[in-house]
Amino acid sequence: MNSIRGRLLLYLVPALLVIYSLTAWRVLTVTAHEAEEVFDAELAHFARIVLNLTHHELQEEQKKTDIDNSQSVLPAITGHLFQGVLKPNAPGGTDNSAPGHPYELKLVFQIWTTSNQEVFRSDGAPTKRLSENNSGFTNNSIGQRGWRVFSISDDALGITIQVGEDNAVREELVAQIISNMFSPLLLGLGLIVGLVWILVGWGLTPTRKLTTVVTQRDRDHLEPIKTSDTPSELLPLVQSLNALLSRLKRALDNERRFTSDAAHEIRTPLAGLKLQARVALGAADDTTRRTALRSIDQAVDRTMRLVEQLLTMARYDSGLPRTTIQQVDLNNVAADVIAQIEPSARSRNIELTLLRDAKASAPGDLGMLQVMLRNLVDNAVRYNHANGSVEIRLRQKGREVILEVSDTGPGIAEQHRTAVFDRFRRLAHQDGNGTGLGLSITARIVELHGGRISVTERPGGGAQFTVTLPRD
Structure with a gap:
């Protein structure tokens, strides 16, 4: 994908999905846990209400009839007490014709004696005991239904109250929470993706402006681009x-x-x-x-x-061709150049001298380095006095090779020593046979090889050109 906006969305959307998923999972687990706590508290509260009501009703009955065996009257007391409470429209019960909640019949309770005899069970409660435990919370399956059960016992009465809630209630609640939570989250994710798309496009405005500015440039308009309003990311x-x-x-x-x-x-x-x-x-x-x-x-x-x-x-x-770079022995280059120029020097009785250095080698293009040295030696011979001399000296210094070409000619005035490397530049004492390009070509070759070139006055008179090249 070559679009910056597309790439950002490709990175951001999965990241948002991961964050949303982790957030939703955390919210769901915390909410489900809190719902479990609330439901468990209601179970315990309801069980204690049933126990207290049973205990109170039994005490009242004992005051009236002076009963010694409480368990013998428990079925009658609980049947009368809870008749119609969880049985809609039961005869003699309370008026439960008013609309209730669908979860009403999923909350049941049982009353058992310590001898495991059933005293009472509410409408919808299974015939089997809800839990084998006599106290605390348990999870149990009866038939195809799962139950969350809270049991509480009264040793004085010899009974155990068990209140059970169908697990479907909690499962439906969790499903409802997921539905109510994920719909807004998905909608919000879509809105965020759209907002990110718009904001990324707005954030890329400087890039589009830069594109327009660069497009307007041509060979006649190459002025620098203003950086005053450029964002730091685009500044480099x-x-x-x-x-x-x-x-x-x-x-x-x-x-x-x-x-x-x-x-x-x-x-x-x-x-x-x-x-x-x-x-x-x-x-x-x-x-x-x-x-x-x-x-x-x-x-x-x-x-x-x-x-x-x-x-x-x-x-x-056009630059230095990388395919022709090799380690060049400058001693051999200098010897070849002297052999080429010696006939011209001999005709004017000019002596050519080469001072070698066995370590004088440098990486570069052999042909270019030959042209460089030939131009220097040719100039030294061409503009020298008759019966003069030209010395080529090679030496190694640290990680550099130094090449010096000195002559006994008229030399170059200090004010002309920089301009002498300009193209088509001829000095006053030079004849008209030169092109004014030789030293320019030499300087360009030195530059391409990462070196330096300078011209000074030779001790005793004349010019001395010094070329410094890196050894590696």
Whole structure:
């Protein structure tokens, strides 16, 4: 389920059902227990009333007739006393024609002698003794009916009063309680679910607003989302979105600037090509024509180099390919780069020196690291003085590898040392053959490998580029 509202209901409704069930079970058990207590109290109270009435009536009869054997007159006394009390419309009894309660005939009593002789039983009472106990509460089954019985004895009279209540009374009461309790509970549960649905929808309003705000964003509207009214639960998401928008805006700005600069950089050699082509076409002699064609050839080389570096920059802007990462021995990389650039250095009598370190290795992309070092060494040779020197030094420091490329050239003024890594940036002393992208590409490669690059003045004059890469 992808709906937050649906998920919340999926979690809340079962939880509510469990809580409701536990609450209902607790209420039911407590109510049933209290009802049992009330019914038992009524049984005991009724039994004592019957006993007291019997005792009082027997005393009155003894005063009149001076009877010694009380049990001999008990049947007559109790029959006269209780006739019609629990027998509706019995002759000589009280007028019970008024509507009663259906539970009346489910409450019965019996009077037994200590010799287990029946003295009296009310209408509806079973012929069998309700309980074998002579005192206290018992549960008993007679036939298909269950009875809750309270027994009380009078040793002076030699009788036991047993009052019984059909269990159906209590079962019907519990069923009625369940019916009266669960109907409102189920109705309340439905209302709560509906209310939760509405409240969850209302609580998700900030999410819908955020969706609307994000939907309205495009490449021309990447300003950060306001966080002043953002709920704390959504604040991390909004902050992450703002960071993403900031990176996207920066990337688009870089793309626009790169496209503009690239168009300008390509337009310049193309204009030169067109001019030299016209010169060659209009040349009156072979010398002029050859000079123009030579210029065209050089311009084509510069343009090809520019396009190649533009493609390299665009490729590296997409990030570091994780599938090509390996542990790279920078000693071997430096040796390969020196072998590639040595002919150019020899033509100007520039000495190339490599100071190795056996532990100088770092994880990364071999091709990228070769491009990085080649750009640094190529720049050091290209802008160096004739008969100068270039030193490549590798060393390990803690968990980092440090690569230093220093030359004996004119160096880089302090105010230009940060800008030198900008795209299409050329310094005043540099010739026009460069593209202004080499150091930008180098800085990007270092960044992709989690490293740092800086430029300082070499002791004794010249420039020194320092690259620091993590070893793991």
